[in-house]
Amino acid sequence: xxxxxKYGGTSMGTLERIDEVAKRVIKYKNEGHSLVIxxxxxxxxxxxxxxxxxxxxxxxxxxxxxxxxxxxxxxxSALLSIALVxxxxxxxxLSGRQAGIxxxxxHTKARIHSIDTRRMKxxxxxxxxVVVAGFQGVNxxxxxxxxxxxxSDLSAVAIAGAMDADLCEIYTDVDGVYxxxxxxxxxxKKLDKISYDEMLELASLGAKVLQNRSVELAKxxxxxxxxxxxxxxxxxxxxTGENNMEAVLVSGIALDKNQARVTIRGxxxxxxxxxxxxxxxxxxxINVDMIIQNVGVDGTANIGFTIPQNEFELAKEVxxxxxxxxxxxxxxxxxxxxxxxxxxxxHSGVAALAFSTLAKxxxxxxxxxxxxxxxxxxxxxxxxxxxxxxxxxxxxLDK
Amino acid sequence: xxxxxKYGGTSMGTLERIDEVAKRVIKYKNEGHSLVIxxxxxxxxxxxxxxxxxxxxxxxxxxxxxxxxxxxxxxxSALLSIALVxxxxxxxxLSGRQAGIxxxxxHTKARIHSIDTRRMKxxxxxxxxVVVAGFQGVNxxxxxxxxxxxxSDLSAVAIAGAMDADLCEIYTDVDGVYxxxxxxxxxxKKLDKISYDEMLELASLGAKVLQNRSVELAKxxxxxxxxxxxxxxxxxxxxTGENNMEAVLVSGIALDKNQARVTIRGxxxxxxxxxxxxxxxxxxxINVDMIIQNVGVDGTANIGFTIPQNEFELAKEVxxxxxxxxxxxxxxxxxxxxxxxxxxxxHSGVAALAFSTLAKxxxxxxxxxxxxxxxxxxxxxxxxxxxxxxxxxxxxLDK
Numbered sequence: 001x002x003x004x005x006k007y008g009g010t011s012m013g014t015l016e017r018i019d020e021v022a023k024r025v026i027k028y029k030n031e032g033h034s035l036v037i038x039x040x041x042x043x044x045x046x047x048x049x050x051x052x053x054x055x056x057x058x059x060x061x062x063x064x065x066x067x068x069x070x071x072x073x074x075x076x077s078a079l080l081s082i083a084l085v086x087x088x089x090x091x092x093x094l095s096g097r098q099a100g101i102x103x104x105x106x107h108t109k110a111r112i113h114s115i116d117t118r119r120m121k122x123x124x125x126x127x128x129x130v131v132v133a134g135f136q137g138v139n140x141x142x143x144x145x146x147x148x149x150x151x152s153d154l155s156a157v158a159i160a161g162a163m164d165a166d167l168c169e170i171y172t173d174v175d176g177v178y179x180x181x182x183x184x185x186x187x188x189k190k191l192d193k194i195s196y197d198e199m200l201e202l203a204s205l206g207a208k209v210l211q212n213r214s215v216e217l218a219k220x221x222x223x224x225x226x227x228x229x230x231x232x233x234x235x236x237x238x239x240t241g242e243n244n245m246e247a248v249l250v251s252g253i254a255l256d257k258n259q260a261r262v263t264i265r266g267x268x269x270x271x272x273x274x275x276x277x278x279x280x281x282x283x284x285x286i287n288v289d290m291i292i293q294n295v296g297v298d299g300t301a302n303i304g305f306t307i308p309q310n311e312f313e314l315a316k317e318v319x320x321x322x323x324x325x326x327x328x329x330x331x332x333x334x335x336x337x338x339x340x341x342x343x344x345x346x347h348s349g350v351a352a353l354a355f356s357t358l359a360k361x362x363x364x365x366x367x368x369x370x371x372x373x374x375x376x377x378x379x380x381x382x383x384x385x386x387x388x389x390x391x392x393x394x395x396x397l398d399k
Numbered sequence: 400x401x402x403x404x405k406y407g408g409t410s411m412g413t414l415e416r417i418d419e420v421a422k423r424v425i426k427y428k429n430e431g432h433s434l435v436i437x438x439x440x441x442x443x444x445x446x447x448x449x450x451x452x453x454x455x456x457x458x459x460x461x462x463x464x465x466x467x468x469x470x471x472x473x474x475x476s477a478l479l480s481i482a483l484v485x486x487x488x489x490x491x492x493l494s495g496r497q498a499g500i501x502x503x504x505x506h507t508k509a510r511i512h513s514i515d516t517r518r519m520k521x522x523x524x525x526x527x528x529v530v531v532a533g534f535q536g537v538n539x540x541x542x543x544x545x546x547x548x549x550x551s552d553l554s555a556v557a558i559a560g561a562m563d564a565d566l567c568e569i570y571t572d573v574d575g576v577y578x579x580x581x582x583x584x585x586x587x588k589k590l591d592k593i594s595y596d597e598m599l600e601l602a603s604l605g606a607k608v609l610q611n612r613s614v615e616l617a618k619x620x621x622x623x624x625x626x627x628x629x630x631x632x633x634x635x636x637x638x639t640g641e642n643n644m645e646a647v648l649v650s651g652i653a654l655d656k657n658q659a660r661v662t663i664r665g666x667x668x669x670x671x672x673x674x675x676x677x678x679x680x681x682x683x684x685i686n687v688d689m690i691i692q693n694v695g696v697d698g699t700a701n702i703g704f705t706i707p708q709n710e711f712e713l714a715k716e717v718x719x720x721x722x723x724x725x726x727x728x729x730x731x732x733x734x735x736x737x738x739x740x741x742x743x744x745x746h747s748g749v750a751a752l753a754f755s756t757l758a759k760x761x762x763x764x765x766x767x768x769x770x771x772x773x774x775x776x777x778x779x780x781x782x783x784x785x786x787x788x789x790x791x792x793x794x795x796l797d798k
Binding site for chain 1: 471473482
């Protein structure tokens with residue numbers, strides 16, 4: 001098999017850990033697999049380099065930042081290659097450029113355009129383990145670019161897609177994807193399989209295992225993604241297309257605490273008013289999540305929406321230019337609880353069970369938003385963890 | 400003027416110092432000069448990266464080492480560029496590759512083949528300060544190479560030559576080239592000018608300001624080299640061709656403590672015997688410096704030579720395979736004192752003054768070796784510093 005493995009900053013955090021990673025890679029090599037290993041910088045290094053730059057300015061130029069930040073992955077990829085060679089295996093480290101990763105020109109958050117896989121294929125054909133510096137590529141000018149948060153995952157998925165790899169394993173320090181956060185519900189179970197779509201919903205709802213960009217790309221390129229723990233031998237969670245799976249009703253419960261709610265009361269109910277409000281927010285790059293609109297009295301409407309908590313102050317400022325302050329009600333003491341499952345598509349009554357479960361616990365639902373495969377509910381933050389446990393139980397996720 | 404400036408690891412050692420370097424660069428920019436700045440890694444970083452690699456193996460592969468080691472200069476060059484931009488100046492950082500530095504394939508000690516100056520020229524034409532990561536280039540496969548010890552100096556000199564720069568300033572933490580080591584002779588004076596050839600002799604004799612490779616390249620490319628102190632505004636020493644200079648008799652006195660002496664007694668005096676001995680040493684990469692051969696009694700000869708002290712043990716081992724141990728006399732309690740000056744070419748009696756000066760101090764000279772512009776003498780190590788002071792005085796170098 002051709003396997004792409006990606007090791008994150010914690011897995012590459014010390015020389016001893018890099019040595020452990022080398023041993024794991026060698027185990028796969030000895031089983032006869034072809035291997036492309038994508039690595040992150042040692043944990044903390046990228047942040048340290050950012051601090052260095054911020055000593056000089058809070059707004060360093062993107063191009064120069066990318067040249068700076070790309071150094072961290074060059075170090076770990078070279079070290080892993082040296083570790084592999086020292087154990088008697090042929091290996092070669094490739095920078096993003098050498099691996100053929102061509103991106104657009106959006107420094108510090110570039111998108112991968114294409115991958116010229118010739119060098120990687122040649123090195124694999126020569127029997128070498130290929131170690132690629134993650135998180136980086138080059139634009140058409142030959143300038144180094146970086147891919148933003150979660151960029152090394154993205155490198156791995158893109159390489160797996162371009163190389164038509166059989167498997168793309170993402171190693172972190174957790175065992176895989178859980179039915180819910182085990183710190184909230186100790187009965188949470190690790191999932192063996194989950195679909196891209198479910199994973200996307202869970203990730204956007206606060207599950208931190210994988211960034212949405214990587215899952216989206218895996219879905220698009222049809223890459224079989226596995227998230228595993230680099231500190232043990234557990235099996236991990238396979239993230240793949242739906243076809244191969246029995247459609248479970250609900251796969252997981254997510255809790256997103258990074259939410260704030262804004263309500264604008266008594267907006268004149270005329271066409272275009274929502275557009276005006278949300279364009280103003282979009283101009284400031286504020287990510288609006290859930291939106292509800294109720295008809296009020298006297299031809300006015302109430303518009304409510306949620307945003308990330310760290311954009312709360314900025315949103316209030318924007319809103320004050322759109323509507324009189326007296327009409328704006330803000331509330332950051334809320335959380336979003338979501339149930340996710342592809343089974344919802346074909347089963348009715350899934351959402352109803354969620355509502356009745358929360359009602360039974362005396363939890364008031366402030367907002368509801370649904371998609372084909374998820375139901376999200378805004379509740380007071382003090383009920384967040386109780387709601388997760390109750391729903392986990394109601395959908396029998398511990399079974 | 401087009402000026403290439405090179406800042407070493409101490410000058411780039413902290414964020415505060417990088418900030419000072421930025422201010423110095425800006426002073427030159429404000430005077431209207433075009434600037435290419437070549438930087439080393441922060442002091443200690445390259446050694447730390449080597450330690451990392453040696454955690455895995457004492458003999459890491461050259462290609463992988465170069466990928467690893469090149470990271471240090473990428474960080475400092477990006478940071479200096481960020482510092483310059485933060486002060487309102489246009490700057491761009493270029494890796495060795497982006498600066499067009501093409502080398503041969505000798506990883507960890509590559510030689511520069513050629514420099515494609517187009518990108519640097521374009522950026523200078525656009526009014527930017529160009530900041531180049533020193534010590535690195537790429538080979539024809541697109542793999543990163545490094546240039547070995549003193550590599551950043553070499554980058555700077557090569558760029559100055561290729562760009563036809565008016566001046567190449569090498570910044571370190573000393574003021575320039577001295578008539579002798581000021582720690583030995585407090586009356587030592589900084590030289591305003593010195594010729595390439597004299598500098599070459601002084602460097603190979605233990606003056607640590609510049610590596611010979613860089614001076615040789617500067618001579619070959621006719622680059623006006625200045626060594627200066629990045630921590631003050633002093634003028635430094637200009638290293639240039641002889642034509643512009645009044646031919647001083649003696650420019651400096653050098654003391655090399657890293658010497659050991661080997662004598663082989665009673666070697667059969669036949670053709671080829673010296674060749675046999677020195678080929679055996681060369682095969683082990685042992686650098687032989689001074690060689691003398693005396694005819695002994697009974698058709699035998701004594702052969703004496705000096706080698707670097709750290710190759711002493713290896714040399715003894717090699718010699719024991721060439722000659723019986725009883726005939727080999729080794730002595731590491733010696734130093735080499737040298738006087739250097741282009742004036743020797745046209746003045747007689749320069750060497751004689753050296754011999755009589757040492758005689759007057761009661762210092763026995765064990766070996767003598769001369770070239771057109773230098774006289775080197777091996778003496779017992781306990782007399783080394785006394786010899787330097789006496790010669791410095793005899794040639795009136797403090798005047």
